[in-house]
Amino acid sequence: MRIALDVMGGDRGPEVILEGGYLAASEISDEVVLVGNQEIIEEFLAKNPLPNLSVYPAEEVIQMDEEPVSAVRRKKNSSMVKCFRLLKEKKVEAVVTAGNTGAAVASASIFLRKIKGVKRPTLAILLPTASDFTLLLDAGACVDAGEEELLQFGIIGSIYIRKMMEKENPKVGLLNIGEERTKGNRVVKSAYPLFEKSNLNFVGNIEGRDIFRGKADVVVCDGFVGNIVLKCSEGVAESMAMYIKEYLRKSAISREIEGSLEKVLGHFFQRVNYSNYGGAILLGVKGYCIITHGASPAEGIKNSILVACREVKKGINKEIEKEFVS
Amino acid sequence: MRIALDVMGGDRGPEVILEGGYLAASEISDEVVLVGNQEIIEEFLAKNPLPNLSVYPAEEVIQMDEEPVSAVRRKKNSSMVKCFRLLKEKKVEAVVTAGNTGAAVASASIFLRKIKGVKRPTLAILLPTASDFTLLLDAGACVDAGEEELLQFGIIGSIYIRKMMEKENPKVGLLNIGEERTKGNRVVKSAYPLFEKSNLNFVGNIEGRDIFRGKADVVVCDGFVGNIVLKCSEGVAESMAMYIKEYLRKSAISREIEGSLEKVLGHFFQRVNYSNYGGAILLGVKGYCIITHGASPAEGIKNSILVACREVKKGINKEIEKEFVS
Numbered sequence: 034m035r036i037a038l039d040v041m042g043g044d045r046g047p048e049v050i051l052e053g054g055y056l057a058a059s060e061i062s063d064e065v066v067l068v069g070n071q072e073i074i075e076e077f078l079a080k081n082p083l084p085n086l087s088v089y090p091a092e093e094v095i096q097m098d099e100e101p102v103s104a105v106r107r108k109k110n111s112s113m114v115k116c117f118r119l120l121k122e123k124k125v126e127a128v129v130t131a132g133n134t135g136a137a138v139a140s141a142s143i144f145l146r147k148i149k150g151v152k153r154p155t156l157a158i159l160l161p162t163a164s165d166f167t168l169l170l171d172a173g174a175c176v177d178a179g180e181e182e183l184l185q186f187g188i189i190g191s192i193y194i195r196k197m198m199e200k201e202n203p204k205v206g207l208l209n210i211g212e213e214r215t216k217g218n219r220v221v222k223s224a225y226p227l228f229e230k231s232n233l234n235f236v237g238n239i240e241g242r243d244i245f246r247g248k249a250d251v252v253v254c255d256g257f258v259g260n261i262v263l264k265c266s267e268g269v270a271e272s273m274a275m276y277i278k279e280y281l282r283k284s285a286i287s288r289e290i291e292g293s294l295e296k297v298l299g300h301f302f303q304r305v306n307y308s309n310y311g312g313a314i315l316l317g318v319k320g321y322c323i324i325t326h327g328a329s330p331a332e333g334i335k336n337s338i339l340v341a342c343r344e345v346k347k348g349i350n351k352e353i354e355k356e357f358v359s
Numbered sequence: 360m361r362i363a364l365d366v367m368g369g370d371r372g373p374e375v376i377l378e379g380g381y382l383a384a385s386e387i388s389d390e391v392v393l394v395g396n397q398e399i400i401e402e403f404l405a406k407n408p409l410p411n412l413s414v415y416p417a418e419e420v421i422q423m424d425e426e427p428v429s430a431v432r433r434k435k436n437s438s439m440v441k442c443f444r445l446l447k448e449k450k451v452e453a454v455v456t457a458g459n460t461g462a463a464v465a466s467a468s469i470f471l472r473k474i475k476g477v478k479r480p481t482l483a484i485l486l487p488t489a490s491d492f493t494l495l496l497d498a499g500a501c502v503d504a505g506e507e508e509l510l511q512f513g514i515i516g517s518i519y520i521r522k523m524m525e526k527e528n529p530k531v532g533l534l535n536i537g538e539e540r541t542k543g544n545r546v547v548k549s550a551y552p553l554f555e556k557s558n559l560n561f562v563g564n565i566e567g568r569d570i571f572r573g574k575a576d577v578v579v580c581d582g583f584v585g586n587i588v589l590k591c592s593e594g595v596a597e598s599m600a601m602y603i604k605e606y607l608r609k610s611a612i613s614r615e616i617e618g619s620l621e622k623v624l625g626h627f628f629q630r631v632n633y634s635n636y637g638g639a640i641l642l643g644v645k646g647y648c649i650i651t652h653g654a655s656p657a658e659g660i661k662n663s664i665l666v667a668c669r670e671v672k673k674g675i676n677k678e679i680e681k682e683f684v685s
Contacts, residue, residue, distance in 0.1 A: 176536070215426070217583065221583075246594065256536075265591060265595075269596055269599075270599055276630065298603075300606060
């Protein structure tokens, strides 16, 4: 199997991505194709050679803050676009990028076909709960989703958890502002009976505070809501950490306490950092694609590559195809 | 001035609410009308008499988990409904309740008229940022808001911050999934130019993680999104606290460290607890109403009463009326 790694995406520069590619290639026998500036990659490979690391040159870079669709159309020689071309031409089975999320979703829409029967591609993210994980989708690929799109997200998410987490009959919930079936906006209220009639293990509505309590294995929402939930959760955790540090700085506490608390906070952010679980997973298109957090360390990049490999081996897309054809 | 306090709402029982009413009445000269079970209230007043505390009997109670609209229609003698009747009949200027939020919003819709020109009443919540506050609205009163409702929320929020926080020209932002004007769902994209053309100090789109960074004084969103943001933020903060405590419990750390950390976390939750800033503020109707968190301690109830008094004295509703008539 071959995985294309977008070496030029992300906030931390190509070295970190290359390091992540190297770590992954050391653990697997599959080939990692490093897509990006030839000189930088070859210099790295000269010092860190591995038989299953190869280079595929790309001259341009799509920046993190570029307008996605126009960047993808304009920068045909960018590392991101070249990754998706390789995927389209079946020269690789999966793409891993830490680059501009919008550009990755746009590239997937432009270069890859949707799996037959799938209305809209979706971004899924694994969030840690007290004792397990919840897959939240859609996380921003599909805004203004209708009730049928929501149902499809539920089906796709359920397949993902069943195959990847080996969990039979995953619990699927609808993100809503109350538990009662009469609650919510128009789309969610129309979606409720569709979920009830489906073959999913539908557990009803899930409130915002219950996402992290593990009431469902799959939490379904519109991409506008999902993206805001994700970023807002990041914001709350950040402010809480800042508050705690600031408070400790002002109080007359010992270095020891400060040190152990910094450690605990570090652990917490490791636990909630979705890059550690593979990043954002693009589902519903022909080809596998993982979009890692832009600030991912090498370890996060490695994890994304390993998750991509597992997705291919588990044949997630074939399962989705089967479901939607039948 | 007279404020009706719903003694029977909330999760902690009437004693806590009565205590909060007592604390408020000790600080102000305005009258606090205690609405609820006569026996309980009179027993409390016998032990804690104050000239500006009075009783108004109500036999029924709307439970926290009751379906709002039917509960309000059925329980005509409930403390909540009686509070709103007093407000409707202008026997009080404001209502403070820690009861069922949906039932309070429904009561307001049923018993109070909207301020002329206001399309939909809205719930606003003050959230703490690093150094100040942000008013988030709508927080759940108005789902499926259109672009014109969003603009009105911006106008109402701006008036509130200007009058209550004495901040000239408050910055107003639209909650969105990216900063660019082309981002978002249909409604938010249509709302953007309306905000630009308005007289508001519009600072553009605000992302989820920026709510708590104080980029805007007023953050506008649909009630479905706002309610999920609020509950999700609570959930994240809770899980983070749980995680930290659990981690410390497992590590071999001293009682001293554990103790000081518990204290820091306690302070943090005090800071983010919106009950401390008056609870959820219902705006756009003729009459003032504050819905405190169901789990509010007496101090939170007191604060809500004080905020309600300030709202009346500042004449927030007159300002809203002026804005929408002109």
